[in-house]
Structures are given as C-alpha cells and as structure tokens.
Amino acid sequence: MSPETQTAPAVPSESKCATCPVHNASELRRLGVNMDRWDFVVALMGNPNTGKSTVFNALTGLRQHVGNWVGKTVSRAEGGFRLAETNYKLVDLPGTYSLVSSSHHEEVARDFLLFGQPDVTVVVVDATRLERNLILVLQVLEITGRVVVALNLMDEARRHGLEVDARDLTRQLGVPVVPMSARRGEGIRELLQAIDEVAKGRFVPRPRRLDHQDPRLEAALRRILPEIEAAFPHLPNARWVALRLLDGDHSIIRAIEEGSLGDIDRMAAKALPDLRARELTEEN
Amino acid sequence: MTTLDRLSPGQRATITSLAAQGAERRRLMDLGFIPGVEIEVEMGNPLGDPRAFRLLGGVVALRREQAREIGIQVQPEETPTHVA
Numbered sequence: 035m036s037p038e039t040q041t042a043p044a045v046p047s048e049s050k051c052a053t054c055p056v057h058n059a060s061e062l063r064r065l066g067v068n069m070d071r072w073d074f075v076v077a078l079m080g081n082p083n084t085g086k087s088t089v090f091n092a093l094t095g096l097r098q099h100v101g102n103w104v105g106k107t108v109s110r111a112e113g114g115f116r117l118a119e120t121n122y123k124l125v126d127l128p129g130t131y132s133l134v135s136s137s138h139h140e141e142v143a144r145d146f147l148l149f150g151q152p153d154v155t156v157v158v159v160d161a162t163r164l165e166r167n168l169i170l171v172l173q174v175l176e177i178t179g180r181v182v183v184a185l186n187l188m189d190e191a192r193r194h195g196l197e198v199d200a201r202d203l204t205r206q207l208g209v210p211v212v213p214m215s216a217r218r219g220e221g222i223r224e225l226l227q228a229i230d231e232v233a234k235g236r237f238v239p240r241p242r243r244l245d246h247q248d249p250r251l252e253a254a255l256r257r258i259l260p261e262i263e264a265a266f267p268h269l270p271n272a273r274w275v276a277l278r279l280l281d282g283d284h285s286i287i288r289a290i291e292e293g294s295l296g297d298i299d300r301m302a303a304k305a306l307p308d309l310r311a312r313e314l315t316e317e318n
Numbered sequence: 319m320t321t322l323d324r325l326s327p328g329q330r331a332t333i334t335s336l337a338a339q340g341a342e343r344r345r346l347m348d349l350g351f352i353p354g355v356e357i358e359v360e361m362g363n364p365l366g367d368p369r370a371f372r373l374l375g376g377v378v379a380l381r382r383e384q385a386r387e388i389g390i391q392v393q394p395e396e397t398p399t400h401v402a
Contacts, residue, residue: 165374169347
C-alpha cells in the first residue's frame with residue numbers, strides 16, 4: 035500500500051440539499067489511508083486488467099500503483115472515503131477470474147467475501163469483455179447480494195462500437211450496474227451513489243442466482259446442507275460452502291477437516307486482521 | 319464431434335463438453351470453457367504446444383493435454399454466397 039496520502043478539498047459539511055444523493059455524491063471526500071473509524075466496509079473485486087486499481091484511486095485519492103501485469107495487487111490495499119456523512123472503508127482485493135480458489139489471490143478474495151463479510155462488494159467489470167467478466171459477477175452473487183457492478187472501460191467499449199444496456203443488465207442481475215470510465219472520471223458519482231444506496235439498504239438487491247436445474251444436485255444439497263448448518267451454525271453462506279464441497283474444492287474440504295470453517299473468529303482474524311477481529315472482540 | 323486440440327486455425331467451433339474433473343474442470347470453466355461458448359485458434363505454435371484460443375472476447379493458452387479434455391463441434395466453413 036502506498037503511504038502517500040492526499041489532502042482532499044474541503045467541502046461544506048452542511049447544506050440544505052444534504053439529503054439529496056446526487057448532491058452528496060459531489061461531496062466526496064477522499065480520505066486516503068487516514069481512517070480511524072468507518073461505518074461501512076466496501077470490497078473491490080474484479081478480473082485482472084479491469085481498471086480496479088484506477089477505481090480504487092479515484093475513490094480514495096490514493097495513488098496505488100496502476101499497471102498492466104498479473105498479480106499487481108499482491109494482497110490487498112485499503113483506503114477510505116467519506117460521503118453523505120458516512121465513512122467508507124474501501125478494500126482493494128487482488129484481481130481474480132474466480133472465487134473458487136486455485137491460487138493464493140483467489141483465496142484472499144474469497145476469504146474476504148466469505149468471512150470479512152463486507153457491507154458492499156463492488157465488482158469492476160471490463161465492458162469490452164462483459165461475457166467473460168460476468169462469470170465472476172455470478173459467483174459473487176452466489177455469496178452476497180450486496181453488490182454493485184462497476185461497468186468500467188466504457189470509453190474503450192464505445193471506441194469499439196460496443197453498446198451496453200446497463201439498465202437491462204441491472205434488471206437481469208438484480209443489483210445496480212453503473213457504466214463508467216474510471217480513468218476519465220466518468221461515472222464515479224453514480225458509482226458512489228449506488229454504493230451508498232446498497233450500504234444503507236435503500237436499494238434492495240434481488241441477486242440473480244443460477245438455477246442449477248439438476249434434481250440430483252438439489253437432492254445432494256438437501257442431504258449435506260443441514261449437516262453443514264448443524265456443524266457450523268454461524269456460517270453465513272452454507273449453501274455456497276455445500277456447493278463447493280460437491281465441487282471437490284480442496285481448500286474448503288481442508289477447512290472443514292481442520293475444523294477451521296466454523297471458526298469465524300479465527301478466519302475473520304486471518305482475512306481482516308485490523309477490522310473485524312477488533313469488532314468481534316468488542317462484541318464478545 | 320472432436321476435441322479442441324484438433325481444431326485448425328481458421329476454423330470456428332462450439333464447446334460441447336468438458337472431460338476434465340475436479341479443480342481442473344473448475345479452472346477451465348472459470349476461464350470460459352463452458353459448453354455453448356464459441357472458440358477459435360488465436361495463435362498457433364511452431365512447436366505445436368501450447369496454443370492460444372480466442373473465446374468470450376479474450377485469449378487463453380492451453381497445453382495439448384488440456385485442449386484434449388474439451389469436446390467441440392466444428393462449425394461448417396462459411397462459404398461465400400454469390401448473388402446473381
């Protein structure tokens with residue numbers, strides 16, 4: 035993470051249109067790494083090369099390294115912004131094609147979603163490679179519905195003569211889809227608004243879940259799901275875990291064998307050393 | 319019906335099946351090797367292996383053993399139609 039911070043332009047904190055989301059979006063205060071308290075945690079995900087770090091920088095005012103090579107965001111970077119009297123902590127996760135871990139990067143991203151349980155997850159997708167990018171979006175929607183899809187690189191899509199119907203996509207995915215071009219600063223305001231609406235429950239997501247349509251799979255799920263729920267009653271995503279087990283996902287199998295799966299405290303502490311761990315200790 | 323390792327440059331095909339199992343299958347699907355998806359050879363290789371394939375607007379390189387795991391239906395060559 036870059037230690038470099040940037041002083042945000044001072045904005046008047048009170049005004050008569052302070053309740054209007056459009057107005058509030060223009061009152062973005064980039065907090066860099068200067069965060070000592072936050073109201074909501076926002077995770078930033080996406081395939082490699084979707085401009086994820088550019089989005090991160092646009093929101094936090096940080097200058098995290100932006101470059102085109104694999105594994106640039108080695109673990110995760112954190113920063114913050116303030117909007118509408120609300121502090122948001124933004125966690126930039128490594129670029130990944132999948133949540134089904136076959137690499138360290140995917141495990142970091144997946145563990146954060148599963149055990150860190152961010153309030154909002156922003157999935158940055160490449161508008162010019164939408165179909166490929168939607169694989170990850172659908173996987174994320176299996177875990178959480180509190181998602182905003184940032185349809186990035188719209189400028190490039192336009193150059194290629196591509197049009198994307200974001201409104202229809204919003205309807206089909208059941209979560210807000212925001213067309214944007216982070217490097218040109220387009221759509222940042224709309225993205226902030228969508229994050230704010232999902233975080234505060236003003237947008238109620240209806241996440242598109244794949245219908246597996248296989249009675250054998252559903253039968254298998256009915257058999258193992260209650261056992262998982264009984265063994266790990268606090269697991270927020272038991273169905274997802276059950277599907278991964280049926281998939282033969284070795285990291286999940288290992289987590290169950292070692293008994294670490296239900297140990298949310300421990301997993302959360304691993305995924306989020308400085309955040310949830312503190313909250314959990316305070317609650318207990 | 320054949321497998322992806324036999325796809326020639328210039329041909330287009332549709333993926334019909336995946337023989338791989340477990341993590342390997344999962345990985346291939348994450349990269350877009352899903353039944354119904356169209357695929358073509360992006361780049362050959364003088365050594366024959368690996369080769370790059372274009373699918374879902376991106377390019378993915380596979381070794382021959384991996385390509386052999388992917389069932390495809392080659393699409394009929396597009397013959398130019400002449401209008402009198």
